[in-house]
Amino acid sequence: MAAALVESMGELSLKEATVEQTVAVQFKISGLGCFELELEPSTTVRDVKKLAKEQCNIEPEHMRLIYNGRELKAADTLDCYDAESDAPVQLFFTAGHAAMVGGGGGTGGGPRNRGPQLNPFGTPVRGIPGSKSLRPSRVSGRAGGMGLIRKYGILMKRQEFREKAIEIGFVTWSSTAELRGQGSECGPAFGSRVKLKAALESSRPRPGLSLGEALWALARWGGDQASLGRMVDRSPSEPLGRNAYAIMLRSVREDADAYVRLLRHMASYLQNPGLQAAVLNSALLRLCRAGRHEGACELLRDMATRELWTPVTFKIQAELLAGEAVAINGRPSAPGRVDPGLGAHKYTKAAHHALQAPPGDPKAVLERLEHFSRDKGWLKFGAAGEKGSVIDGAVKFLRPDASVVELGTFLGYSAIRMALSLGSSGRIITIEYDPEVACLAENLVFYAGLDSMVAVWIGSTEDAVPDLQAALRPSGRADLVYMDHNQMIYHEDVQRLEVCQSFGRREAAQMKAKKKVS
Template identity: 45%
Template sequence: MDPAEQLAFAARKAEQLAATLRQGRRPREVTVDPEVAACAAEIRQSILSMQQPVSAAVAADLVVGLSAFAKMRILHTDMLNSLRDLPRKTWMDLSMPILAEAVTSYAQFQLEDPEFNQYLSDLLVSRGVQRIGAAKLANLTYAAATLNLGAFEGVHSLFSAAFAGAEVGRLGTFDLSRTLWSLARLAPDVYESAPPWALKLSEALLRQKKPPFGYSLGQVLWALPRLGLVKDSETLWQKVKGKAGREAYAEKLRQADSSSQAELLRGLAENCEAAGLQAAVLNAAMLRAMAAEQNSAADQILQLMADRDLWTPVTYRLAARLGSSIKGSPAAPGLTSPGQRAHKYVRALYHALAKAKPGDAASAAAALESFSRSSKRAWLKFGAADEKGEVLEEAWKSLSQGQPRLALEFGTFLGYSATKMVRQLGRDSRVISFEMDPEVACLAMNFVELAGLSDVIDVRIGQCEDLVQQLKDELPPGSVDAVYMDHNQMTYHQDLSQLQESGLLSKEVLFAATQALKPGAPLLLWNLHEAQKAGIFSELDIVSSPDCGFKEMEDWTVLAKATTTRTRSLKRRQAVTTSKAPRELTLLAAECNLMRWRTAQGMVDEARWNEFVQYVRDGMQKFAGITSTRDYWPNQRWRDAARKHTYERLDY
């Protein structure tokens, strides 16, 4: 069969397989389907046999195949590389709907390729986007925002002008919400007053019978104030706040000052079903009220909790700090049961409330550890526990030197690692910790109070990118002495770059991160490796050890210490410029991201993770010459067993 015909046939077959997802087939079944593997092999063979350059018709078939694999959440290296290598003439000959589908499908893999993104931006600006329907335009705008094409000239103007003339009445709630977020993301600055196209989109959204919910609601609440639509944002909030989810509350809490956060948290508590979670959120509301010196509001929350019999050991601590006498307060120790159907995280906190000595950080941490080890279902992934925890504690302790330190933590979780940081850095130190899930953040605030560290650990709710921007207005330059990351490994390198550009890091900052191998942070490892070669970091230690709770699964803890060289100015040393990561490393990072998604879908078990971890390790060595610098294994046989695994890829 002619390679072009083979590609067309295989692409249509892939399209049919992807369509089975809409018919109720589970992603797990599709990913391991032998027909998908056969289809991927045919596409690969046709691409390798194809004469270059290909025609627009062949390129269109390539886009059909890529779109199908994007819908199945399966990476196909040859299709992605072929798309990247298409000559400009072929791109210009594609119909606008096909071009839009190509960009939309490519964006789903979140590959970090600034050069190709620049190329796509130039193509879109030169072609224009007026000749596609409103729904496809919304998808294309979201893809452009995902790829951060707003960094390139003309892109935001292109899409805002397109929506100024688009029939937005045909868009539903979901598309309108994503479009507002996308245009706010693409905008070079925050709007003081709303432009006409933003008013048009916002009015269409507010007219919808069903308001946005979940992640989309959080996105639009982030976008509207940035587009100069503060009033519309408040109108939407009043409409949805009774049923708003965690994502929406996270964004409202980030925007609010401490005096407003207490009231927002009271609203969040009303959305919580489990009594234990409701009590924890109300305790967090009380902490925020006390921080804002709103003692009367704190007393009202105490009375509400007494009326509902929701006092916990943390509530008693807060009542004592307030010096409050509440009518009908429950008898000590109060609520120590999380309630029926409580999430594992809530049960973990209440285990600590029942077992730990109040005000004793070591006792509180030990209680969380004992819960995590009590059963397989109770296991909690603490990045700073076990061998990895020992590596981190040693590094933090070496930094203290009897001086107060300021540390930033990305990913609070239940507050376990933040308390460990304070114990090693010293009681006079301070930790600012970021957590995007407001319910988890409230659990952490309760745990921190139980540990007696609320005065030195500041838990902040919201997206890390936005919170770092806020810190620039609060902290003097060079004030951050330590950074610890254990959140989304795919954004480690971006978050570190933002910190470096902010000027917040001290001359001798210590950077630490776990899970660099599982699920993997290839681009962070590359950037740190290049930064060390440039003299920005004087020390880079990649420590191999068992992953927490898995004695034969490998993970890497990364430690990087900034150089003290005086010949470089602080500003120059923090403006990191690294060489471009190898294409293979970018694709490896995309595979790591897909594995995270598949795990959430229940598609990846412990055995496959063991195999994938070694695949990432081998890839880092092969494509970047990066590997662990030392071992921290209690048993070398465990290490040797972990490194014998071979991965059978789910991607192609």
């Protein structure tokens, strides 16, 4: 046995240690360039990512390696790499979104025939590079909609993306993006304004965020309302997009006919009948308040034909159009549509659930919303529960005829709750950017019997705040501002309110304390 051991040890000392040959592995970063690493085929992908970090400045946990259409897992090795092939190992900057693999656009996703996005304020498209520093792998989601930007492992929503677009190196768009930065201060040059207007008059941008930004710029720089109206005339067969509707509705807030026309245009392209009914009810309310009873009756007939009457519609007819009730032929039997229909969003379902309350009973409406959130689908009500009690206490200390401004209406829960605490002589202006959600809230506010106290404005706070002074007459100031929208821009809205002198120093201190509640 000793002889065998000596023999085996002798063999070990005589054999040379085998050295594994290295190969030059080509890596390509999506949207950028290539680099090369000398690696052993037995190197695991886990270690490869650590070595590649020095070349591309990407954390290993945010890398994905794909070779020949297959994602390499952490425990895999580079034995599959063919050094004689021209195919590199593709390196993606992403946390691993499933949408980034496969699909019609090939590895990395996205259509092949699309060029780079040049509009920094447009909705990001998966698989399409925006510039040298925004690689397509940083965008997750379906092509053309609700994209999420991945920047150093952080998911940025569209609004955050718009604010950070230039910072992250997105190429500017000459007709809108470059002008947007100077719009709020000094306005564009006359030629730029004419150029943008001409572009919208001829071949407008794709419906959606880019169109909304162009309309925002035109309205901010003194664009005439006729130009906005012609936009609807040229688009009878397609929707304009939620952002465009929000900006246009804010621009024509004082023009009842144009406002109603936009709402009806928006409603005609909504797929869900419950949401359609809510938008048309908002148009109906605007017609009645403007004294356009003939137009209101025509709209009621159209809604009856399409079976879009809801309990809100019956309440509008009974209270605002009592004299014209006999002229509505073919109206459904009360209470009308109580089911929002197929494909309804959770918000629409919640609003219709609240319509099961008795009309004119705001407490019952709040209870139905709370019941839906608790038992059917959670809703983020900033004024519910313990927070709501704090807000109730703050509102009760205000004088009976106080003015309250709310930023972020949602479904109107907090506005209705504050109106109950405020009293019948007070007034609440609540601002909501999403026009569809704003219409749902306006329906519930009217159904609760509080429309004389609560006014729902559609638009961004950036555009609505300058209008508050005129609306808050005679003092021009709000006694309380409740902020329940995007926490990322609270500080910006406080500054806007201070510039417009929409509240005094004491109210400013109160508001800054109240916003912490939400």
